[in-house]
Each structure stands twice: as structure tokens, then as C-alpha cells.
Amino acid sequence: MSTPSDQxxxxxxxxxxxxEASAAIEQNLREEAALRQRLDQLLQARDQGNLSIGDEWRLHRLSCPSLTELGLFLVRANPPQLDEYIAFHVQTVGCVFCLAQLEEMQASLAADPDDAARQQRRETLYASSAGLLKRRAE
Ligand SMILES: [Zn+2]
Known part of the structure; x- marks a missing residue:
């Protein structure tokens, strides 16, 4: 791998x-003291406000799908081409922002209070009709 850029x-x-890219850079850093120094300087420069994490974030996120598109992707409700793009973006490019976002969405889908309430109602309904049937059989 060639010398990594500042970015x-x-x-x-x-x-x-x-x-993979991260592992390659880690390897470079382990082997080259000069590179470790450059990273130190970069981080210091950024800490002094030359490059905010927010700037980085926006730069990286330009190619990211919107939150709505990500949500629809979870249930495969986008136009096929868009779903394909998102799959590529997340699985092949490995965009950590979108991966994190998808994980969060998945978690909140799983823990949807509406779902819990619906489940509860179903159980109550089942219990009461089971009770009814039982009484009728007696
Ligand atoms: Zn992304």
C-alpha cells in the first residue's frame, strides 16, 4: 500500500x-516512525481547530443515502437500483456512518414500543379467549 493521505x-x-484499509494503515504506522509523527501532527492541528470532525463527517457523508432511504433499505422498499447502491455503499465501501445508522435503526425496530404493545394485546386477547373456551368446556 502507498503512503496514506492526510485524510x-x-x-x-x-x-x-x-x-482492511484500517489494518493496512495500522501496519504502515507500525513500520514507519515518520508516519506516526505525521499522524500526531495532523491530530494536533485538528485539535487546534484546523479541521473539525464535523467537516470530516460532511466530506465523507456526501455519498451517503439519506436517513429515509436507509430506513426503506432495511425493509427493501426503495427502487431496486437505490437498494443496490445502498448495499454497495454499506457492504462494499463499508461506510461506517451508514452501518452505524442501520444498526441503530434495526435495534429500534426490534425494540419498537408499538410492537411490544401489539404483542401484549395479542397475548391478552389470546389469554381471554382461552379462558372463554375453557369456561365453555366446563
Ligand atoms: Zn454512508
Whole structure:
């Protein structure tokens, strides 16, 4: 792998890179003291406000689908081409922002209070009709 760019080094430091790219840079850093120094300087420069994490985020997110599109992707409700793009973006590019977002959405889908309430109602209904049947059989 060639020497990583400043952007890549910062993305690495923020754990924004896909696993493979991150591992490659880690290897580089282990072997090259000069690179470690450059990363240190970059982080210091950024801490002093030259490059905010917000700037980085926006730069990286330009190619990201919207939250709505991500949500629809979970239930495969986008036009097929868009779902394909998102699958590529998340699985092949390994965009950590979208992955994190999808995980969060999945978790909140699973813990949807409406669902819990619906489940509860179903159980209550079942219990009461089971009770009815039982009484009728007696
Ligand atoms: Zn993304």
C-alpha cells in the first residue's frame, strides 16, 4: 500500500475506515516512525481547530443515502437500483456512518414500543379467549 493521505490518516484515527484499509494503515504506522509523527501532527492541528470532525463527517457523508432511504433499505422498499447502491455503499465501501445508522435503526425496530404493545394485546386477547373456551368446556 502507498503512503496514506492526510485524510486517510485522520479517517483511520477516527475509526472511519473499512477494516482492511484500517489494518493496512495500522501496519504502515507500525513500520514507519515518520508516519506516526505525521499522524500526531495532523491530530494536533485538528485539535487546534484546523479541521473539525464535523467537516470530516460532511466530506465523507456526501455519498451517503439519506436517513429515509436507509430506513426503506432495511425493509427493501426503495427502487431496486437505490437498494443496490445502498448495499454497495454499506457492504462494499463499508461506510461506517451508514452501518452505524442501520444498526441503530434495526435495534429500534426490534425494540419498537408499538410492537411490544401489539404483542401484549395479542397475548391478552389470546389469554381471554382461552379462558372463554375453557369456561365453555366446563
Ligand atoms: Zn454512508
Amino acid at each position: 486517510e490518516l485522520l479517517a483511520y484515527a477516527d475509526e472511519l475506515l473499512p477494516v
